[in-house]
Amino acid sequence: MASIKLSMRGFAEISCAKPSQKRSKLKQYKFPDSEDSVGRSNYYVKALSAIKRHHKGQSSNVNSVLQNLMIEAATETDPRKKAKLLNNRRAIIDYLQTFGRRQLTIKPGKSLHYVFKDVLISAHPDLVAEENGSLVLIKLNLGKNDFGGGVCAFLLHVLYKAAHDQGLPIKPSCVECLQTCSGTRVVGPRNGFPSDSVLKSACQEIANIWAAA
Numbered sequence: 001m002a003s004i005k006l007s008m009r010g011f012a013e014i015s016c017a018k019p020s021q022k023r024s025k026l027k028q029y030k031f032p033d034s035e036d037s038v039g040r041s042n043y044y045v046k047a048l049s050a051i052k053r054h055h056k057g058q059s060s061n062v063n064s065v066l067q068n069l070m071i072e073a074a075t076e077t078d079p080r081k082k083a084k085l086l087n088n089r090r091a092i093i094d095y096l097q098t099f100g101r102r103q104l105t106i107k108p109g110k111s112l113h114y115v116f117k118d119v120l121i122s123a124h125p126d127l128v129a130e131e132n133g134s135l136v137l138i139k140l141n142l143g144k145n146d147f148g149g150g151v152c153a154f155l156l157h158v159l160y161k162a163a164h165d166q167g168l169p170i171k172p173s174c175v176e177c178l179q180t181c182s183g184t185r186v187v188g189p190r191n192g193f194p195s196d197s198v199l200k201s202a203c204q205e206i207a208n209i210w211a212a213a
Contacts, residue, residue, distance in 0.1 A: 003118045004118050004119045004120065004206065004207060004210050005119075005120045005121075005122070006029055006119070006120075006121055006122070006206070007029060007121070007122050008114070008121050008122060008123045008124075008139075008154075008155055008158045008159060008162075009029075009139075009151075009155065010026075010028070010029030011029075011121045011154070011158060011202065011203075011206070012147075012150075012151045012152075012154035012155045012158065013025055013029075013147075013148070013151055014026050014029065014202075014206060015150075015154055015202040015205070015206075016148060016149065016150040016151050016154060022205070022209060023209055023212065023213045024213075026206065026209060026210070026213040027213050030210070030213055043084060043087075043088075044087070044088055044091055044140075044142040044143075046065065046069065046088045047088040047089075047091040047092045047095070047142050048126055048140065048142070049065075050062045050065045050066075050092045051092065051095050051096075051127070051140070052106050052127065053065075054096060054100060055102075055104045055105070055106050055127075055129065056106055062092065062096075065092070066089055066092060066093070069085050069086070069088055069089040069092075070089060072085050073085040073086050073089070087142075087143075087144070090144075091142035091143075091180055094142075094180035094181065094183070095140075095142070095178070095180045097183075098178075098180065098183035099178055099180075099183075099185070102131065103131060103132075104127065104129035104130070104131050104136065105129055105130040105131070106127065106128070106129050107128045107129055107130060107135075108128065109124065109125070109128055110124065110125060110128050110137070110163070110166075110168070111124055112124055112125070112159070112162035112163055112166055113162055114158050114161050114162040114165070114199065116199065116200050116203040116204070117203065117204070117207065118207055119203040119204075119206060119207055121158055121162070121203070123158050123159050123161075123162035123163075125137035125138055125139060125159060125175075126138055126139055126140040127140065134171060134174050135168065135169055135170050135171075135174060136174045136175075136176065137159055137160075137163055137168075137170060137174065137175045137176070138175075138176045138177075138178055139155050139156070139159060139175075139176070139177045139178070140177075140178050140180070141177060141178070141179040141180065141181070142180050143181065144181055145181060146179045146181060146182050146184065147177070147179065152177040152179075152186040153186075154199075154202075155177055156175045156176070156177060156186065156187070156188045156193075157188075157193050157196070157198070157199060158199060159175045160172055160175045160188055160193055161193070161196050161199060163175070171188075172188040172189055172190065172191075172192045172193055173187050173188050173189065173190045174187075174188070175187070175188040176188070
Protein backbone atom coordinates (compact mmCIF):
# COMPACT_ATOMS: atom_id res chain seq x y z
CA MET A 1 0.00 0.00 0.00
CA ALA A 2 1.29 3.47 -0.88
CA SER A 3 2.60 5.38 2.13
CA ILE A 4 2.55 8.81 0.47
CA LYS A 5 -0.84 10.18 -0.56
CA LEU A 6 -1.60 13.48 -2.27
CA SER A 7 -4.38 15.12 -4.24
CA MET A 8 -3.60 15.78 -7.89
CA ARG A 9 -3.81 19.52 -7.22
CA GLY A 10 -1.25 19.22 -4.44
CA PHE A 11 0.94 17.03 -6.62
CA ALA A 12 0.78 19.51 -9.50
CA GLU A 13 1.46 22.57 -7.34
CA ILE A 14 4.42 20.94 -5.58
CA SER A 15 5.86 19.69 -8.87
CA CYS A 16 5.58 23.12 -10.50
CA ALA A 17 6.96 25.05 -7.52
CA LYS A 18 10.47 26.47 -7.51
CA PRO A 19 13.04 24.10 -5.94
CA SER A 20 13.38 26.37 -2.90
CA GLN A 21 9.61 26.32 -2.33
CA LYS A 22 8.81 22.63 -2.81
CA ARG A 23 9.11 21.62 0.84
CA SER A 24 6.94 24.48 2.11
CA LYS A 25 4.38 23.73 -0.58
CA LEU A 26 4.42 20.04 0.34
CA LYS A 27 3.57 20.91 3.96
CA GLN A 28 0.27 22.37 2.79
CA TYR A 29 -0.83 19.04 1.34
CA LYS A 30 1.06 16.46 3.41
CA PHE A 31 -1.76 15.76 5.87
CA PRO A 32 -4.99 15.26 3.87
CA ASP A 33 -7.06 14.66 7.03
CA SER A 34 -6.01 17.91 8.67
CA GLU A 35 -8.62 20.59 9.29
CA ASP A 36 -7.06 22.89 6.69
CA SER A 37 -6.91 20.21 3.98
CA VAL A 38 -10.44 18.97 4.58
CA GLY A 39 -11.72 22.55 4.60
CA ARG A 40 -9.95 23.28 1.32
CA SER A 41 -11.37 20.20 -0.40
CA ASN A 42 -14.92 20.92 0.80
CA TYR A 43 -14.87 24.68 0.30
CA TYR A 44 -16.82 24.77 -2.97
CA VAL A 45 -19.08 21.78 -2.39
CA LYS A 46 -22.26 23.87 -2.75
CA ALA A 47 -21.06 25.41 -5.99
CA LEU A 48 -20.11 22.04 -7.44
CA SER A 49 -23.49 20.58 -6.52
CA ALA A 50 -25.29 23.50 -8.18
CA ILE A 51 -23.18 23.18 -11.34
CA LYS A 52 -24.09 19.51 -11.65
CA ARG A 53 -27.77 20.32 -11.14
CA HIS A 54 -27.57 22.99 -13.84
CA HIS A 55 -26.38 20.43 -16.38
CA LYS A 56 -29.13 18.08 -15.25
CA GLY A 57 -31.70 20.70 -16.25
CA GLN A 58 -32.60 21.76 -12.71
CA SER A 59 -32.32 25.51 -13.28
CA SER A 60 -35.00 26.43 -10.73
CA ASN A 61 -33.07 24.57 -8.06
CA VAL A 62 -29.89 26.44 -8.98
CA ASN A 63 -31.70 29.76 -8.71
CA SER A 64 -32.87 28.77 -5.23
CA VAL A 65 -29.31 27.90 -4.23
CA LEU A 66 -28.09 31.31 -5.40
CA GLN A 67 -30.82 33.08 -3.45
CA ASN A 68 -30.24 31.03 -0.30
CA LEU A 69 -26.50 31.65 -0.39
CA MET A 70 -27.12 35.40 -0.49
CA ILE A 71 -29.68 35.20 2.34
CA GLU A 72 -27.36 33.11 4.51
CA ALA A 73 -24.45 35.45 3.84
CA ALA A 74 -26.52 38.48 4.82
CA THR A 75 -27.10 37.08 8.32
CA GLU A 76 -23.75 35.34 8.84
CA THR A 77 -21.57 37.04 11.45
CA ASP A 78 -18.46 34.89 11.06
CA PRO A 79 -16.33 36.60 8.36
CA ARG A 80 -14.85 33.33 7.09
CA LYS A 81 -18.20 31.59 6.81
CA LYS A 82 -19.68 34.66 5.13
CA ALA A 83 -16.83 34.72 2.60
CA LYS A 84 -17.32 31.01 1.90
CA LEU A 85 -21.01 31.50 1.15
CA LEU A 86 -20.32 34.46 -1.15
CA ASN A 87 -17.45 32.71 -2.89
CA ASN A 88 -19.66 29.71 -3.64
CA ARG A 89 -22.28 32.05 -5.08
CA ARG A 90 -19.66 33.84 -7.17
CA ALA A 91 -18.26 30.54 -8.45
CA ILE A 92 -21.70 29.38 -9.62
CA ILE A 93 -22.38 32.64 -11.43
CA ASP A 94 -18.92 32.69 -13.05
CA TYR A 95 -19.30 29.11 -14.23
CA LEU A 96 -22.76 29.65 -15.68
CA GLN A 97 -21.71 32.78 -17.55
CA THR A 98 -18.74 31.14 -19.26
CA PHE A 99 -19.45 27.41 -19.42
CA GLY A 100 -23.16 27.08 -18.66
CA ARG A 101 -24.25 26.64 -22.29
CA ARG A 102 -22.27 23.46 -22.82
CA GLN A 103 -24.44 20.42 -23.37
CA LEU A 104 -22.93 18.12 -20.75
CA THR A 105 -24.70 14.96 -19.68
CA ILE A 106 -23.53 14.33 -16.13
CA LYS A 107 -22.39 10.79 -15.37
CA PRO A 108 -21.53 9.08 -12.05
CA GLY A 109 -18.26 10.22 -10.50
CA LYS A 110 -15.03 8.27 -10.86
CA SER A 111 -12.50 7.39 -8.17
CA LEU A 112 -9.19 7.48 -10.01
CA HIS A 113 -5.58 7.21 -8.83
CA TYR A 114 -2.10 7.44 -10.27
CA VAL A 115 0.44 5.26 -8.47
CA PHE A 116 4.22 5.18 -8.68
CA LYS A 117 6.14 3.16 -6.10
CA ASP A 118 5.07 4.48 -2.67
CA VAL A 119 3.27 7.54 -4.02
CA LEU A 120 -0.49 7.56 -4.63
CA ILE A 121 -2.08 10.57 -6.30
CA SER A 122 -5.87 10.87 -6.12
CA ALA A 123 -7.07 12.04 -9.53
CA HIS A 124 -10.80 12.41 -9.06
CA PRO A 125 -12.48 14.63 -11.70
CA ASP A 126 -15.00 17.17 -10.43
CA LEU A 127 -17.30 16.49 -13.37
CA VAL A 128 -17.67 13.27 -15.34
CA ALA A 129 -19.84 13.89 -18.37
CA GLU A 130 -20.67 12.94 -21.92
CA GLU A 131 -20.44 15.59 -24.61
CA ASN A 132 -20.99 14.97 -28.33
CA GLY A 133 -20.73 11.24 -27.75
CA SER A 134 -17.39 11.39 -25.91
CA LEU A 135 -16.50 10.89 -22.26
CA VAL A 136 -15.19 14.12 -20.70
CA LEU A 137 -13.35 14.44 -17.37
CA ILE A 138 -13.25 17.95 -15.92
CA LYS A 139 -11.25 19.50 -13.09
CA LEU A 140 -12.73 22.78 -11.87
CA ASN A 141 -10.84 25.70 -10.40
CA LEU A 142 -13.60 27.68 -8.72
CA GLY A 143 -11.26 29.97 -6.81
CA LYS A 144 -10.53 33.66 -7.32
CA ASN A 145 -7.15 33.04 -8.91
CA ASP A 146 -6.00 30.88 -11.81
CA PHE A 147 -3.60 28.04 -11.14
CA GLY A 148 0.06 28.95 -11.48
CA GLY A 149 2.10 28.26 -14.57
CA GLY A 150 2.27 24.62 -15.55
CA VAL A 151 -0.20 23.39 -12.92
CA CYS A 152 -3.07 22.81 -15.37
CA ALA A 153 -0.84 20.76 -17.67
CA PHE A 154 0.27 18.58 -14.75
CA LEU A 155 -3.31 18.14 -13.55
CA LEU A 156 -4.51 17.03 -16.95
CA HIS A 157 -1.58 14.66 -17.48
CA VAL A 158 -2.25 12.93 -14.15
CA LEU A 159 -5.99 12.82 -14.76
CA TYR A 160 -5.59 11.31 -18.20
CA LYS A 161 -3.00 8.74 -17.09
CA ALA A 162 -5.14 7.66 -14.12
CA ALA A 163 -8.22 7.30 -16.35
CA HIS A 164 -6.26 5.48 -19.06
CA ASP A 165 -4.74 3.06 -16.52
CA GLN A 166 -8.24 2.20 -15.30
CA GLY A 167 -9.34 1.46 -18.85
CA LEU A 168 -11.71 4.38 -19.35
CA PRO A 169 -12.38 5.27 -23.01
CA ILE A 170 -10.98 8.78 -22.72
CA LYS A 171 -9.28 10.84 -25.40
CA PRO A 172 -6.31 13.05 -24.42
CA SER A 173 -8.23 16.12 -25.59
CA CYS A 174 -11.22 15.20 -23.41
CA VAL A 175 -9.57 15.94 -20.07
CA GLU A 176 -10.08 19.58 -19.15
CA CYS A 177 -9.40 22.20 -16.50
CA LEU A 178 -11.99 24.98 -16.33
CA GLN A 179 -11.02 28.11 -14.42
CA THR A 180 -14.10 30.15 -13.63
CA CYS A 181 -12.29 33.31 -12.47
CA SER A 182 -10.74 34.01 -15.86
CA GLY A 183 -13.13 31.88 -17.91
CA THR A 184 -10.26 29.85 -19.35
CA ARG A 185 -10.61 26.30 -20.63
CA VAL A 186 -7.45 24.19 -20.80
CA VAL A 187 -7.70 20.84 -22.60
CA GLY A 188 -5.30 17.97 -23.12
CA PRO A 189 -3.25 17.74 -26.34
CA ARG A 190 -5.01 16.24 -29.35
CA ASN A 191 -1.89 14.32 -30.33
CA GLY A 192 -1.63 12.72 -26.91
CA PHE A 193 0.37 13.30 -23.75
CA PRO A 194 4.07 12.50 -23.56
CA SER A 195 5.23 9.45 -21.63
CA ASP A 196 4.67 9.54 -17.89
CA SER A 197 8.39 9.78 -17.16
CA VAL A 198 7.83 13.37 -16.01
CA LEU A 199 5.13 12.21 -13.60
CA LYS A 200 7.34 9.43 -12.29
CA SER A 201 10.23 11.84 -11.74
CA ALA A 202 7.92 14.22 -9.88
CA CYS A 203 6.66 11.37 -7.68
CA GLN A 204 10.22 10.35 -6.89
CA GLU A 205 11.17 13.91 -6.02
CA ILE A 206 8.24 14.15 -3.59
CA ALA A 207 9.21 10.83 -2.03
CA ASN A 208 12.75 12.14 -1.52
CA ILE A 209 11.63 15.24 0.42
CA TRP A 210 8.52 13.80 2.10
CA ALA A 211 10.07 12.97 5.48
CA ALA A 212 11.80 16.34 5.77
CA ALA A 213 8.75 18.43 4.90
